[in-house]
Amino acid sequence: MEIRYFDHAATTMVNPAVLEEMLPYLKEKYGNPSSLYTLGREAKRAIEEARKRVADILNCEPNEVYFTAGGSESDNMALKGLAHSNYNKGKHIITSKIEHPAVLHTCKALEKQGFRITYLNVNKDGIVDLNELRRSIRNDTILISIMFVNNEIGTIEPIEEIAKIAKMYNITFHTDAVQACRTYSY
Ligand SMILES: Cc1ncc(COP(=O)(O)O)c(C=O)c1O
Numbered sequence: 001m002e003i004r005y006f007d008h009a010a011t012t013m014v015n016p017a018v019l020e021e022m023l024p025y026l027k028e029k030y031g032n033p034s035s036l037y038t039l040g041r042e043a044k045r046a047i048e049e050a051r052k053r054v055a056d057i058l059n060c061e062p063n064e065v066y067f068t069a070g071g072s073e074s075d076n077m078a079l080k081g082l083a084h085s086n087y088n089k090g091k092h093i094i095t096s097k098i099e100h101p102a103v104l105h106t107c108k109a110l111e112k113q114g115f116r117i118t119y120l121n122v123n124k125d126g127i128v129d130l131n132e133l134r135r136s137i138r139n140d141t142i143l144i145s146i147m148f149v150n151n152e153i154g155t156i157e158p159i160e161e162i163a164k165i166a167k168m169y170n171i172t173f174h175t176d177a178v179q180a181c182r183t184y185s186y
Contacts, residue, residue, distance in 0.1 A: 009151050009152070009154070009179060010151075025043060025046060029042045029043060029046070030043070031043040031044075033047050047067070048062070050067075051065045051067070071100070071102055071176065071178040072102040074176075074178075075100070075102040075103050075106055075176055076102070076106050078145075078174050079093075079103065079106045079107070079110065079143070079145060079174065080106060080109075080110065082142070082143050082172055082174065083110050083113075083115055083142065083143060086142040086143065086172070089140070089142050090138075090139070090140030090141060090142045091114055091115045091116055091140055091142070092115070092116045092117075092118070092138050092140045092141045092142065093107065093110065093115055093116070093117050093118070093141070093142065093143045093144075093145065094117075094118045094120065094133065094136050094137070094141060094143070094144045094145070094146075095107055095117060095118070095119060095120070095144075095145045095146065096119065096120040096121075096122060096128050096146055096147070096157075097119045097120065097121060097122065098122050098126060098147070098150055098152075098153075098155075099145070099146075099147050099176065100147065100151055100176060100178070102176065103145055103147070103176055107119075107145075116140075118136045120132055120133060120136065120146075122155075125155060126150055126153050126155035127155060127157065127158065128146055128157055128158070128162070130158065130161055130162070130165065133146075133162065133165060134165060137165075137169050137171065141169070141171050142171065142172065143171065143172050143173075143174060144162060144165075144166045144171055144172070144173050144174070145173075145174040145175070145176070146159060146162050146173075146175060147175060147176040147177075147178075147179075148175045148176065148177040148179065148180035149177070149179035149180045150179065151178070151179050154179075156180075157175075159173075159175050162175075163175075
């Protein structure tokens with residue numbers, strides 16, 4: 001019986017080009033990048049080269065790129081880091097009802113720590129209503145977090161417009177682009 005896999009949004013195989021580039025570091029050059037000896041320095045060099053390549057794709061500086069173990073860690077780090085570092089400016093965060101649990105659970109945790117969260121509705125196609133977003137902005141809004149591509153229905157959110165609105169009100173914008181990386185890298 002032939003088995004077909006249709007759940008690539010849940011997880012997918014490693015891109016063969018990535019596997020090929022990674023194999024030497026998994027098999028031979030597995031040094032700790034913080035070590036002083038050659039094996040460690042080689043690993044450090046590879047990480048810094050990877051950081052530069054990612055920065056070139058994202059059009060940012062290499063020192064603005066942080067590697068984490070995955071999406072949940074990144075969402076947690078971004079949301080909690082931004083919320084707590086802006087604590088004195090305000091405690092209101094806007095997100096949507098269809099975010100991944102990595103964002104929704106982090107928002108729930110922040111609510112317990114005194115932050116107020118607005119969960120935006122989406123229309124029948126899963127798109128965030130920009131007018132509702134504008135209406136939800138308050139004087140104490142410190143962060144807007146709307147995902148790029150939804151992991152269940154594949155909706156692409158209008159993050160360029162959302163980023164413009166956030167910029168207009170001087171609010172930090174975060175997007176969970178986990179599925180966008182997967183969508184746009186194949
Ligand atoms: C949109 C989105 N955000 C976050 C995550 C969590 O990523 P991870 O499983 O790497 O923690 C996923 C996982 O598929 C996801 O689809």
